[in-house]
Amino acid sequence: MAENSAVPLNRIERVLASMIAGIGGLSVIAIIATIVGSTAGVDLSSGAWPVVAVFPGLGLPIAFVLIIVFAIVSIVRRRRIAADGSD
Secondary structure, three states: OOOOOOOOOHHHHHHHHHHHHHHHHHHHHHHHHHHHHHHOOOOOOOOOOOHHHHHHHHHHHHHHHHHHHHHHHHHHHHHHHHHHHHH
16 A cells, blocks of 8 residues: 555544534534624523533533544554554
8 A cells, every 4th residue: 555545534533523513613603602692791591591601611621532543543443554564
């Protein structure tokens, strides 16, 4: 196998990538919504606002852990492919 050939993503990596994008994207949107809501004078202690305000605090660390898991899974898969191709 050539060194520079592209290695396609497997199903686990696709799921991890979509989870990272979804959770990270929702966290960024929640941050923006909280900033806009607070500048607009909305009461952030009632309704769905407490969830929106807390979500980035939970979502961003989860997304970071998923990025680390994605990197580990990707490295392990590429090493297995390299080991199988070198025999």
